[in-house]
Amino acid sequence: MVDIISQYGSVFLGMAILFGFFMAWGVGANDVANAMGTSVGAKAITIKQAIFIAMIFEFAGAYLAGGEVTSTIRSGIIDIQKAGFADSPELLVYGMLSSLLAAGLWLLIASNFGWPVSTTHSIIGAIVGFAVVGISADSVVWSQVWSIVASWVVSPMVSGIIAFCLFRSVQRLVLDTDNPFVNAKKYVPFYMFLVGFVIAMVTLVKGLSHVGLDFSFHECVIIAVGFGILVALIGLFMLRSIRELPEDNLNFHYTSVEKVFGVLMIFTACSMAFAHGSNDVANAIGPLAAVNGIVQSGGVFSPRSALPTWILLLGGIGIVVGLATWGHKVIVTIGRNITELTPSRGFAAELAAASTVVVASATGIPVSTTHTLVGAVLGVGVARGIGALNLGVVGKIFLSWIITLPIGAALSIVIFFLFRAVFG
């Protein structure tokens, strides 16, 4: 009934904005710390620097590269025709609102008890939940859902392999050589170029049309290469004052070498924040965009419609606010627990994870940044790069899927039926 939309439309939109902002706040408060924790733990950046970097690059990632995943969550998971939305579009509104509320609630509860929760898994579980139970199993685009679930397994493995290769290259080119410091200063700028190039390339290729920029593939490559060179030049400038002093290297011969990699890690910290923002902002604003789409069009839903800029802005701001008010404390906690990670390892893990997540964002797949980073760290560990890693964490991750998905679904279903009861 189109009437419900015209009657309560602004109420729904208001709720969607509220819940969406709440979710974005939650992402900033809980999840950003995972993206920045490795840089802080490896002592490449201070907490203050981490917060500063996160604020700028989370927002940039969300705004510039968050569109694809947001589209997936907005309209890629539920089949509009099969769900019969043309007749009762308010069901989608209820569902998206329930999903947001459910995911946000679960985030709050779990944080209170100190349980780790993936915002991505919560929202996906919630959306699939309300669609299957509230409407029909047919209404879900199962092919999309299965590919999302598959990516949750694939992304940590892929980032693990990339991290392994990156770290082995560092061993070959820098650490195993006769003069590691000289080689560090020589090769680290290339890694810096890589950071700039990958991030720019993936963001450009996916399209910045919502910012008004549209390039051909050729142009993308050229711009990305240019950006990479710019990053490398900035890096070279920052590296010039690092010298190999004998007194630094008394206790540990590689102190100066690690300092060089420390500068590189500043760049990978930026890329991690960017990647995380690009993938996780959708968890908050995807449902909001869906509700907005229906309310604005008065009950006629068109999945092809463009993503309004203000929604992306709202998501970015929400993340930054969450980070500023709560997230910085979590970064301190996580950074404190990550002890024996040095920049030569940390950068490999971060670059691998950031690249994987950014590619996922570009292809519109929502993944867990945290799990991808865990996979990357394990990849470095397999290359014998880290003193001790708890393999039990892998089991814990599987466990969290088994818990988060059903709970997210259950909460969402309950709230969905509440909405139906209240609004009809």
Place this chain on the structure above:
Amino acid sequence: MSSPLSALFGRSPIRPIQEHMAKAQHCVVLLGDFLEAGFKKDWLQAEQLQQQISACENEADELKYTVRTHLPKSLLLPVARADLLSLLNTQDKLANRTKDIAGLMLGRKMEVPESLIDSMRVYYQQSLNASVQALKSINELDELLETGFRGKEVEFVETLIEELNELEHQNDLTQVGIRASLFKLEPELPPVNVMFLYKVIDLIGDVADISQMIGGRLSLLMAR
């Protein structure tokens, strides 16, 4: 918040193992002071030093237990867990041996014949040098971790271990000389004292042997 990232990083055993070796080697250093007190027949001071050696060995034991309890099977390590544990055990033998020597000599207020004292000093010094070389090798563990137990660093540590083998060999030769000298003195000395003197000579040689074994275990660790 127990983020998976927080839980992921375990306690690396590398630094604690280096600390343990430093502690064990310190026992060997204290043994030198003890021997000097014994040569001067200053049994009061010798007893004090024996207490210090005992305390040092206890501290080493505590470090050993700490490493062991933080090495569950579910930990992904850059080297085999069994290799690390047997390296630790061998290091521990070093501390135990010095405690044995001090305890034995103090208990019997063992007097070393005047003519043997100088050679004993040299003999102990060689054992000490072997333990210093072993400590130097073990201190390279964190550098080895940095390079992922590959390449130039491994070659460097291998040369240290070769030098260690040479030191142990020299120590063996000295032991032969001392035993020969003692053999000549046997008629003049109480037989039971002589037997225990031979025992102490063996034990001091053990310090060099164990140091060499530590090098051997390190070599094995790097090879796999």
